[in-house]
Amino acid sequence: MSKNDIKVALIGNPNTGKTSLFNQLTGLNQKVGNYPGVTVDKKLGVSKLSSTQNAIITDLPGTYSINPTSIDESIVLKTLLKKNIKESPDVILVVADVENLKRNLLLFSQIKDLEIPTVLAINMVDQMNRKGITIDLSLLKKELNTEVVLISARKNEGIKDVKAAIIRCHVAAKASPLCGINNQIDPDYFTKLKEISPNYSLYELWLMVTQNNYPETVTKEEKEKLLAFKKDVSKLKKYQHKETIYRYQEINKILKKTYIVDKSKAKDLRGNLDRVFTHKIFGYVFFVFLLLAIFQSIFDWATLPMDLIDGTFAEISDFAKSNLPAGVLTDLLSEGIIPGIGGVLIFIPQIAILFLFIAILEETGYMSRVVFLMDKIMRRFGMNGKSVIPLISGTACAIPAIMATRTIASWKERLITILVTPFTTCSARLPVYAILISLIIPDIKIFGFLNLQGLVLLSLYALGFATAIIAAYILHKTLKVKTKSFFVVEMPNYKLPSVKNVFFEVVEKTKSFVLEAGKIILALSVILWFLASNGPASFDNVEKNTIENTANQNFSEKELQQRIASIKLENSYIGILGKTIEPVIRPLGYDWKIGIALITSLAAREVFVGTLSTIYSVASGDENTATIKQKMASEINLDTGKKRFNFPVGMSLMVFYAFAMQCMATLAIVKRETKTWKWPLIQLFGMGLLAYVASFITYQILS
Amino acid sequence: MQEIIAYILVAFAVVFLLKKYVFPSKKDKDCGSGCGSC
Numbered sequence: 001m002s003k004n005d006i007k008v009a010l011i012g013n014p015n016t017g018k019t020s021l022f023n024q025l026t027g028l029n030q031k032v033g034n035y036p037g038v039t040v041d042k043k044l045g046v047s048k049l050s051s052t053q054n055a056i057i058t059d060l061p062g063t064y065s066i067n068p069t070s071i072d073e074s075i076v077l078k079t080l081l082k083k084n085i086k087e088s089p090d091v092i093l094v095v096a097d098v099e100n101l102k103r104n105l106l107l108f109s110q111i112k113d114l115e116i117p118t119v120l121a122i123n124m125v126d127q128m129n130r131k132g133i134t135i136d137l138s139l140l141k142k143e144l145n146t147e148v149v150l151i152s153a154r155k156n157e158g159i160k161d162v163k164a165a166i167i168r169c170h171v172a173a174k175a176s177p178l179c180g181i182n183n184q185i186d187p188d189y190f191t192k193l194k195e196i197s198p199n200y201s202l203y204e205l206w207l208m209v210t211q212n213n214y215p216e217t218v219t220k221e222e223k224e225k226l227l228a229f230k231k232d233v234s235k236l237k238k239y240q241h242k243e244t245i246y247r248y249q250e251i252n253k254i255l256k257k258t259y260i261v262d263k264s265k266a267k268d269l270r271g272n273l274d275r276v277f278t279h280k281i282f283g284y285v286f287f288v289f290l291l292l293a294i295f296q297s298i299f300d301w302a303t304l305p306m307d308l309i310d311g312t313f314a315e316i317s318d319f320a321k322s323n324l325p326a327g328v329l330t331d332l333l334s335e336g337i338i339p340g341i342g343g344v345l346i347f348i349p350q351i352a353i354l355f356l357f358i359a360i361l362e363e364t365g366y367m368s369r370v371v372f373l374m375d376k377i378m379r380r381f382g383m384n385g386k387s388v389i390p391l392i393s394g395t396a397c398a399i400p401a402i403m404a405t406r407t408i409a410s411w412k413e414r415l416i417t418i419l420v421t422p423f424t425t426c427s428a429r430l431p432v433y434a435i436l437i438s439l440i441i442p443d444i445k446i447f448g449f450l451n452l453q454g455l456v457l458l459s460l461y462a463l464g465f466a467t468a469i470i471a472a473y474i475l476h477k478t479l480k481v482k483t484k485s486f487f488v489v490e491m492p493n494y495k496l497p498s499v500k501n502v503f504f505e506v507v508e509k510t511k512s513f514v515l516e517a518g519k520i521i522l523a524l525s526v527i528l529w530f531l532a533s534n535g536p537a538s539f540d541n542v543e544k545n546t547i548e549n550t551a552n553q554n555f556s557e558k559e560l561q562q563r564i565a566s567i568k569l570e571n572s573y574i575g576i577l578g579k580t581i582e583p584v585i586r587p588l589g590y591d592w593k594i595g596i597a598l599i600t601s602l603a604a605r606e607v608f609v610g611t612l613s614t615i616y617s618v619a620s621g622d623e624n625t626a627t628i629k630q631k632m633a634s635e636i637n638l639d640t641g642k643k644r645f646n647f648p649v650g651m652s653l654m655v656f657y658a659f660a661m662q663c664m665a666t667l668a669i670v671k672r673e674t675k676t677w678k679w680p681l682i683q684l685f686g687m688g689l690l691a692y693v694a695s696f697i698t699y700q701i702l703s
Numbered sequence: 704m705q706e707i708i709a710y711i712l713v714a715f716a717v718v719f720l721l722k723k724y725v726f727p728s729k730k731d732k733d734c735g736s737g738c739g740s741c
Contacts (some may be wrong), residue, residue: 329705332712520723526716664724 006055006170007088008047009079011111012095013104014062014407015368015492017123020153021095022059025162042075049163058089061406064103066110067211067240072406074213080114081204081215091169092118093162098125098133098150099493101259105251106244112146112178113203117169119147121162126152127493132262140258145176154498177203184246185239196225210240270494277369287370294357295461296454302349303443306434309349310627313342317617332529335617340525343610343628344518347431352510354427358396359505363497367392372491381469382476384408387417391468394424395461396509398666402673416475418673419683422666423468423659425461427513428605432657433460435609439633440650463658467690513606521610524600528614531574539571569615588656588692589649589699591637598656605662648702652695660691 012018022028026045043059060079061072068074082088092111096104101122112118122135141148147165151158193209194202199217208214209229218226230236277283321334361367370392375385386408394401401421408414425433434457441453546564555563569575570592577599578592585595597611609628616631635644661667661684670680 325705327705328709332709337712519719523716523719526712527720530710530713668727 002054004053005046006049006053006166007090008055008057008093008166009089009091010057010059010093010095011076011080011107012062013064013097013100013107016062016095016097016100016104017153018062018095019059021093021121021123021151021159021162022057024153024156024159025055025057042079047163049167053167055091055163055166057093063107065107066207069409070407077207077211077213080111080116081207081213089116091166092116093121093166094118095121095123095153098122098128098135099131102248102251102255105255106247108144109178109247109251110203112144112175113180113201114207115175115177115201115203117172117175119149119162119165119169120144121149121151121158121165123151123153124493125150126155126157132264134260134262136258140254143254143258144178146178154495154501177201178250185242189235189239193229197222210236273494274369274491277366278372283369283373287373290361291461292450292455292458294354295458296451297357298350298353299437299451299454299457301353302434305349306346307627309346310342310629313338313345314627314630317342328533331533332526335533336525336529336614337522339613339617339628340522340610341518343431343525343613344514344521344606346609346628347434347606348510348514350430350434351427351513352506354430355396355506355509356502358392359502360497362505363495363501365492365494368492377469378472381473382416383413383420383472384410387413387472390417390421391424391465394421394426396427398422398424398426398663399669402666402669405673412476412479415674415679416472416479418670419475419679420468420471422661422663422683422687423464423471425464425658426605426663427509428517428663429460429464429657431606432601432608433457433654435629435632436645436650436654438629439645440647460654460658463655467659517604517606520604521607524607525610525614528574528596528600528611531577532569532572532615535568535572535576539568542568542571574615587699588695589652589703591644593635594644594649594653601662602664604664605657608657648699651702652699655698656691656695658691659687659694661687 010018010022022043022045025047027047028045042061045057045059047055047057049055058079060076063073063076066077066080068077079087079089080092092114094104094108094111096108108118108120128134135150137148137150147169149158149161149165151162153159190202190206193205196205197218200208205226208218208226212230214223214226277286317334317338320330320338324330324333361370367389371385371388374388378384378387387405389407390401390404393404398421401424402418405414405417405421408417437453437456441456444452446452446455543564546567547560550560550563570579574596575592578596581595581599582590582592585598590598593612593615596615597608600611601608612632613628616635632645633643636642637644637646667680667684670683671677674680
């Protein structure tokens, strides 16, 4: 960052397209969505305003005013009150939605009163004709006494004008307040307040008093004087109330002259769609059918590419073993690294299809209708409509979902949402479910069109969601925290999904899964191979002892090699570890090999499949390496002589993964958000206990 | 030679996982596997 760079803070109501504008200005690819609460933390990017001028753009969370009601909104206030030369913004870029200009201007008027140079970017102007909106731009600039630019961030229109306006605004440097609250409410009171410090604007001082938020630069003496103003609480509340009324009066006056909506020209598709999507019966029916279609597609469309990837890796592994010189490194490649990579890549089709649907739902604006629809249900269980966003985004990953709870103002509702979000079926569970379903559920259609495998997958997602709601209800009844709650949700316009946004979302999420999960799975595969190929002193004698012990039995060479490999694995380090925990997991239907996969997947659930792939590769001792699915399907339970992954074991495992908190990164983020280890530990042990009991019951009933 | 390379790879894997879970950097703490928004 150079000294000459302009520091620009990007502020606006939720879902006004701030992040889209941020991406256009900086060339970055931050996640955007057609629902509020996508940005819950500030993000930085550099924008080239002209050949000689750069700007550091800070994308701040959406807020309706600078009187914060939640953590994400308080970030905006803190940034605006900063007087530190390095961090305080030089120019504020307020983004407003053309359709909701009146409400958006409340925030603008507050920022303008802070006397910081401000540019107003009115976004989504491509919707103006359809909505019958006309704006007198030159008069609006004059009335607001600021730079105003009409833009469409999604269509990359007006971005050059925004850059030019930022430069002009920075050069002018001086900014005057818009509303000037002092003369309208109580001149004497506000004159005394202003006398406290010449270093701050009147509105900054007023915010410090009303929001109890004091920048580091406030002296002790100034703070004491400001605190004196807090003594008369009823007066403060009355003046805050008056302030809001006065602001809206001013905004109404300005918009009456500059902003015209001709309803006769508007096409009300939105109203018609909303009547269906938020209907108290049809809304839910449509949502269930939509989910059903999504999960059907995941199985129907992904099967072919998955089989192709699985088969290709089996052949690569086979090729490596047959053609490379025999030795430890060849074993590591063919039994550890190649099956490990295959165990990650096989799930790309399913993950990509899931994210494709989620991205389309977000882009169209349907997700906010789901939030609205769910509010009534959520409220009964101790959460509110805003909890739906974390629960739905938890289908991708619990980490951003838990961060998204920052939009929930009530601490109790936020804590409950944080604690139950990991029950939502995340993308890491999908590989586990997908492989187990393909092993134990027949690929048949019921009623001629419903794929049974897709239906089971949908039931597992429903199980996760239902458990989250029940757990929320229990926590609601047991947690003794008193907080007030209210729910406001922005209903964005319906939009055709942007192909570019959907494409980047799918690519980014899939790439992230492959790279992030892939690195962990690969590293664990290498270590597992080592632990499975080495052991204590007795390990070295396994081959010799097995040949001696089986001398009288008529084993073929292939059978003998398989037996040696199997006994070697049992006596390896990993075999000893698996055998140690076997008594604990046997009641759930698992053997020591599955036990090893349970241990390694404590770090991340998706490691489960890769671990089994590596273990069965080492155990097979066979040069004709099969696919992951074939290896698991052919695994035999030595006690019963039947398939290891039969229906009861498969169901028990899926139930275990539906409930268990097998993700270290989620635990770390819960600790960060709740600022204590108490809640992540309660999650870890509570969910673990629930998983154990539920899979025990499942196995015992089904077997 | 094969053994040396194989065991170096094992050592790399151990160091990687220790760095990720026992001594995590800020980035590792912020984002887990499968998470595309960090």
